[in-house]
Structures are given as structure tokens and as C-alpha cells.
Amino acid sequence: MVFIFAGNWKMNPVSSEDAKNLFGAYKRLAKKFARRRIFMVACPSMPHLGLLSVAKRPKNLALGAQDVSFEREGAFTGEISPVAVYGVGADYVILGHSERRNAGESSLLVVRKIKAAIKAGLKPIVCVGESIRDSEGEFWHQLRGQIEETLSLLSKNEIKKIIIAYEPVWAVGEASKGAMKPEDLHETVLFIRKVVSQMHMFSNAKALTILYGGSVFEDVAKDLREIGNVNGFLVGRASLDKKMVEKILNAIS
Ligand code: PGA
Secondary structure (H helix, E strand, O other): OOEEEEEEOOOOOOOHHHHHHHHHHHHHHHHHHHHHOEEEEEEOOHHHHHHHHOOOOOOOEEEEEOOOOOOOOOOOOOOOOHHHHHHOOOOEEEEOOHHHHHOOOOHHHHHHHHHHHHHHOOEEEEEEOOOOOOOOOHHHHHHHHHHHHHHOOOOHHHHOOOEEEEOOHHHOOOOOOOOOOHHHHHHHHHHHHHHHHHHHOOOOHHHOEEEEEOOOOHHHHHHHHHOOOOOEEEEOHHHHOHHHHHHHHHHHO
């Protein structure tokens, strides 16, 4: 089983030169860690996606977008077609990231985007995660609710085509409290597998690919992988620094 390292570059870097350099480092690292069964996905900003997709890359390095439209084509000013994104060479798309949900994106919209992305041939990386972890355990209801809202309208076949990125919002980004405890991650990943398999009457909950995201850095990566029992990471800040990416890959492989 491969371990996925997906870099969510967000709106960084802004210059194409810097994006090319960072992607160059991903190519080198993908080659270096191929034997250790690491699969990398770089998710640059949209203008850089087209630019980077023309370069040759190792088989274990793919490209992803950070969002797509819920429609394939038409009069939708400013939107980006999943068909066009697939056409320029992306295979993945992050959908329902908490930064987009905070900007007003509803679970229903995320569902429509997931369906459009799958139809276009893209593999959605669907983000879910509670906003806070309270001591009363209210967050379990919030998490269950969000998973159900986002995934219950998908068919069994569509569920098999997505990757789930569990990103507790309180652990994401500069203002966060740092990564989740690996033991808590383990418990939550089991919970997510259970909720999704109950909803879709899956007999093989283990078949779901689940990534963890939220302050993944080199010091916590190994335990998050081993104790947390996830299939990969969705990495924000650390994914922009080639040295940091290499340190994380060394720590986990
Ligand atoms: P972070 O972001 O690694 O900077 O916490 C993760 C994400 O937003 O996907």
C-alpha cells in the first residue's frame, strides 16, 4: 500500500519561477522515495497547474487542483471546469477544504462538485473535520453530521472513487493549536470508517483511503502515520518548503 503525500500549496508561491522550482524539488523527492512507496500529489494554484503539467514527472508524482466548478461548461464567470482541469493533466482535486467552507461553501455544493469531478475523470480529495474539540464530545455529532451531509448523496460507486481528508479545523494553519494527538487521530479515523461504511453499507471499511491534514511537520509525522493509521497526509505550510517536505518523507518512510 502506498502512502500519499499531498501538498496543498494554497495561494502560494505567487511567482511561476518559484512554483517551477518547488515542483522540481517534488520531482526529485518523488524519485528518491519511490522505492519507499511514497506517492506525491502537488496541488498548485490554478495558473501554475497548466504550467507544471507540461513537464515530465515520475510516475509517483501527480498534480491536483484545489477546487473545481460543479458544472462541466457554460456561462459561469470565474468558475473552472473539472473537464478543463483534467484536460491539462491533473488527476486529483481538493474539494470542501475548510477555508472554502468558511468562505460560504455548503456541503450540498461540495457534493455537486464531487459528482462533477468524478464524471470528468478526477479523483476528489474531500475534506471533512470538526471546528473544535470540546470535552463533552459534541464534536463527534458535528463530524458525523458533516460526513453524512457531504457523502450520503453519493452512490456506492462514487464513494469508492474519493479520498477522504480528515482535517480538524482547529489543527489547520498558522493560527492552529498544532497537530492532533496520534491516539486521537487513530480513534477518529476508525469513527470515520464506521460512519461511511454504515451509510453506504460497505463491508470493507478498510478500503477507504483516509488522509490526515492539519499542522503536519517532521516532528509529528511518524507517529501520525503509525499510530494514527492513516493512508497519507494533506500538508499545507510544510509542503511549500522543499527541505521540510524531505524531512517529513524521511520521518515516515
Ligand atoms: P497546514 O494546512 O498543514 O498548514 O496546517 C493543511 C491544509 O490546510 O490542508
